[in-house]
Amino acid sequence: MNTLGEALHGALGLMASGDATLGGIVALSLAVSLSAVLLATLLGLPLGAAIAVGRFRGRRALIVLLNALMGLPPVVVGLLVYLLLSRAGPLGELGLLFTPPAMVIAQTVLVLPIIAALCRQSVEDAWVEYEEQLRSLGADGMRAALTLVWDIRFSLVTAVLAGLGRALAEVGAVIIVGGNIDGVTRVMTTTIALETSKGDLPLALSLGFILISLVILLNAAAHLIKEAAQRRYG
Amino acid sequence: MATTASILPLTLRDLTFAAGGREIIQGVSARIEAGPATILLGANGAGKSVLMRLMHGLLAPSAGEVSWNAQAPARARRGQAMVFQRPVMLRRSALANIVYALELAHVPAAEREAQAMAALREVGLADIAHRPARVLSGGEQQRLALARAWALHPEVLFLDEPTANLDPGATREIENVIKAFDASGTKIVMSTHNLGQARRLGDEVLFIHQGRLVEQAPVERFFKQPASAEAATFVKGELPWV
Numbered sequence: 001m002n003t004l005g006e007a008l009h010g011a012l013g014l015m016a017s018g019d020a021t022l023g024g025i026v027a028l029s030l031a032v033s034l035s036a037v038l039l040a041t042l043l044g045l046p047l048g049a050a051i052a053v054g055r056f057r058g059r060r061a062l063i064v065l066l067n068a069l070m071g072l073p074p075v076v077v078g079l080l081v082y083l084l085l086s087r088a089g090p091l092g093e094l095g096l097l098f099t100p101p102a103m104v105i106a107q108t109v110l111v112l113p114i115i116a117a118l119c120r121q122s123v124e125d126a127w128v129e130y131e132e133q134l135r136s137l138g139a140d141g142m143r144a145a146l147t148l149v150w151d152i153r154f155s156l157v158t159a160v161l162a163g164l165g166r167a168l169a170e171v172g173a174v175i176i177v178g179g180n181i182d183g184v185t186r187v188m189t190t191t192i193a194l195e196t197s198k199g200d201l202p203l204a205l206s207l208g209f210i211l212i213s214l215v216i217l218l219n220a221a222a223h224l225i226k227e228a229a230q231r232r233y234g
Numbered sequence: 235m236a237t238t239a240s241i242l243p244l245t246l247r248d249l250t251f252a253a254g255g256r257e258i259i260q261g262v263s264a265r266i267e268a269g270p271a272t273i274l275l276g277a278n279g280a281g282k283s284v285l286m287r288l289m290h291g292l293l294a295p296s297a298g299e300v301s302w303n304a305q306a307p308a309r310a311r312r313g314q315a316m317v318f319q320r321p322v323m324l325r326r327s328a329l330a331n332i333v334y335a336l337e338l339a340h341v342p343a344a345e346r347e348a349q350a351m352a353a354l355r356e357v358g359l360a361d362i363a364h365r366p367a368r369v370l371s372g373g374e375q376q377r378l379a380l381a382r383a384w385a386l387h388p389e390v391l392f393l394d395e396p397t398a399n400l401d402p403g404a405t406r407e408i409e410n411v412i413k414a415f416d417a418s419g420t421k422i423v424m425s426t427h428n429l430g431q432a433r434r435l436g437d438e439v440l441f442i443h444q445g446r447l448v449e450q451a452p453v454e455r456f457f458k459q460p461a462s463a464e465a466a467t468f469v470k471g472e473l474p475w476v
Binding site: 132133134135136137139147151152153154232234 | 287290292311312314315316318321322324325326334335338339366367368369382
């Protein structure tokens with residue numbers, strides 16, 4: 001109990017003092033994860049919608065695969081992206097390994113299936129209601145898919161939030177491709193892992209607080225927006 | 235010019251539609267001409283809605299053929315619009331819902347809003363143009379669906395039990411809009427199980443019973459002297475369910 005008490009005290013002190021190291025770590029975490037979620041959203045929503053509306057061979061297998069990929073282990077994604085970006089790898093010449101962009105790539109790969117699979121399910125449910133009307137109006141294929149995405153945009157907030165939660169919370173992928181370099185690629189989760197093993201509990205704990213608070217805050221904001229929009233648009 | 239050719243008549247040849255091992259439509263042949271408002275009449279489950287979807291191209295027949303006037307096959311698709319029993323509106327304003335339909339119909343961007351407003355005025359919804367479509371009442375949404383169809387200037391308008399979910403007041407308003415469509419020269423093809431509505435709006439009746447076309451006759455004659463036993467029972471108000 002004593003350790004927790006000391007850690008808590010230290011954590012509050014750190015957060016109150018506006019520690020620059022702490023601020024940098026939080027900022028990098030947000031920058032990496034938000035970028036990854038933005039990319040995964042731009043790719044994942046059209047992808048999920050296209051699978052929802054499309055009728056092609058292998059569709060069911062693709063849906064099963066996509067759903068399975070939601071549970072991709074972050075360390076495996078980290079390893080694969082590491083191999084791609086390492087000096088001998090196919091994208092090694094870009095020199096991205098151990099940089100924030102590498103972390104964004106890894107998290108995008110991790111989050112994309114989550115957003116695409118959840119979007120696929122929502123769009124497919126909506127398609128049941130809209131299909132005849134949209135086909136009657138002459139909207140087929142991708143056009144119909146994008147119309148649906150826009151129309152259920154407030155429900156899709158949930159899919160994006162699930163992706164954001166995953167990105168902010170994972171350690172495995174960013175630690176492998178980022179390398180947890182102090183001041184360069186150190187984010188909240190990797191710092192917590194490192195500082196805990198080093199015994200610097202106040203820093204680890206304050207980052208834990210901030211991480212959880214941020215996730216709650218983002219979810220609350222999204223929920224309020226969604227509620228207001230649904231009241232307005234029905 | 236080819237574009238002036240009518241997409242009618244609509245010809246159905248031995249049309250059959252099966253789903254789940256059951257033939258919902260069985261060997262329907264008919265010719266639907268320009269002019270008279272056509273009512274697909276029949277009990278619930280007779281196959282009216284499925285037949286209409288086959289005509290409109292939303293379902294593909296298991297056997298048989300749906301063909302529009304061969305002179306204008308390319309125009310057939312664009313010459314039709316359909317209003318469903320339950321209107322499906324997008325989460326945007328009433329006006330934007332019509333603008334969306336006009337966009338799909340390749341109406342130039344600059345003309346869409348004015349045309350959409352004109353259609354809303356036609357059904358008496360101009361004052362709610364900027365309200366979100368989904369929060370309108372059922373009757374208003376159905377009128378909006380009619381306005382959306384109106385804006386497309388279809389040659390043929392399919393209506394699938396358009397008033398089945400509405401109260402008498404809203405039903406009357408919808409019927410008035412349908413009459414206006416009819417008066418403007420749009421070919422009406424409407425399904426209903428409501429005898430009064432069939433009489434009020436129809437010129438000719440296609441009586442559907444258990445997936446078959448039992449009778450095609452002018453409204454007057456159909457109600458006075460139905461040619462088939464099934465139609466006679468139905469007209470008397472004794473619904474033949476099975």
